Amino acid sequence: MQVKFWGTRGSLPTALTSEVVKQKIRHALEGAAGLDLTNESVLNRYLERLPFTARGTAGGNTPCIEIRSGDQLLIIDAGSGLRDLGDDLLLNRGFVKGYHQANFLTTHTHWDHIQGFPFFRPAFIPNNQFIFHSPFEDLAARFAQQQNSLFFPVSMSYMSANFEFRYIPANEWSQIGNFRVYPMRLSHPGVAYGYRVDDGHASVVCATDSEYKRVDPTSTERFVEFFRESDLLIFDAQYSLSEALDKPDWGHSTALMGAEFARRARVKGLVLSHHDPSSSDEKIWEAREQAENYLIHHPDHYTCEVIVAYDGLEITL
Numbered sequence: 001m002q003v004k005f006w007g008t009r010g011s012l013p014t015a016l017t018s019e020v021v022k023q024k025i026r027h028a029l030e031g032a033a034g035l036d037l038t039n040e041s042v043l044n045r046y047l048e049r050l051p052f053t054a055r056g057t058a059g060g061n062t063p064c065i066e067i068r069s070g071d072q073l074l075i076i077d078a079g080s081g082l083r084d085l086g087d088d089l090l091l092n093r094g095f096v097k098g099y100h101q102a103n104f105l106t107t108h109t110h111w112d113h114i115q116g117f118p119f120f121r122p123a124f125i126p127n128n129q130f131i132f133h134s135p136f137e138d139l140a141a142r143f144a145q146q147q148n149s150l151f152f153p154v155s156m157s158y159m160s161a162n163f164e165f166r167y168i169p170a171n172e173w174s175q176i177g178n179f180r181v182y183p184m185r186l187s188h189p190g191v192a193y194g195y196r197v198d199d200g201h202a203s204v205v206c207a208t209d210s211e212y213k214r215v216d217p218t219s220t221e222r223f224v225e226f227f228r229e230s231d232l233l234i235f236d237a238q239y240s241l242s243e244a245l246d247k248p249d250w251g252h253s254t255a256l257m258g259a260e261f262a263r264r265a266r267v268k269g270l271v272l273s274h275h276d277p278s279s280s281d282e283k284i285w286e287a288r289e290q291a292e293n294y295l296i297h298h299p300d301h302y303t304c305e306v307i308v309a310y311d312g313l314e315i316t317l
């Protein structure tokens, strides 16, 4: 199974400012003093050794995750990252010719999870087919409403691919091509679902947009079971601990909470995602360090890989 992150920012697409780019360049130049950067291999080695916060960024697009198994493609959420995925499907994977298919899972329809869809170019190619699976019975109407002429110039009826909206029940496994998919309701304003996806070789849980106000074993047990021994848990790490306390009922969580669930559920890899638009790269990577330290210092001594999701991150399971 291949998992690729096309959008990892929560709430709102977030671009780096010129000032932040300048700081990153300054950081890189400072560390390069004395190196012969005219030598290409020295330069490449130096770039690879730079901390990710200096040579990269956590990402600016809102949520979109691609999961591939064999020739099957499953897309979780249609945030602004979907535009880049769509362009890749057109340029490199034949969707430009039509007669290609992908399945979508929708966690919920807050803007950050659907706003990329009107810019998904494969949906304008006749004979491509996109099937949306979710426990929302009115999902077709919600997508159409986003492209109401008051809000967007191009209506969904102008998109000439074939669309199908299929209901799948929560708290049950459904078969979608090679994938088994289990939706579970999360704690988020409105209604939002997490998905556990299994292709017979690996399992991934996507549980962004969720808050855990009560942390006692009884209140959290159903989540622990949902995450249990997954190869990858994609977790809502939008806030620091103090932000989470300041924003009850906003529907988001922390990297530390992710670490606690990873420990209890024995997940193999914890991916921190849905970064807050106001979080700098430094703050996001510090949260990762805190999560790792929490696991290391817990008497349980359970460790797993803690990964910061960024646009373009690809993981093979």
Ligand SMILES: [Zn+2]
Pocket (backbone or CB within 6 Å): 010, 011, 110, 112, 113, 209, 274
């Ligand atoms: Zn969101």
Ligand SMILES: [Zn+2]
Pocket (backbone or CB within 6 Å): 108, 110, 188, 192, 209, 251
């Ligand atoms: Zn939301």
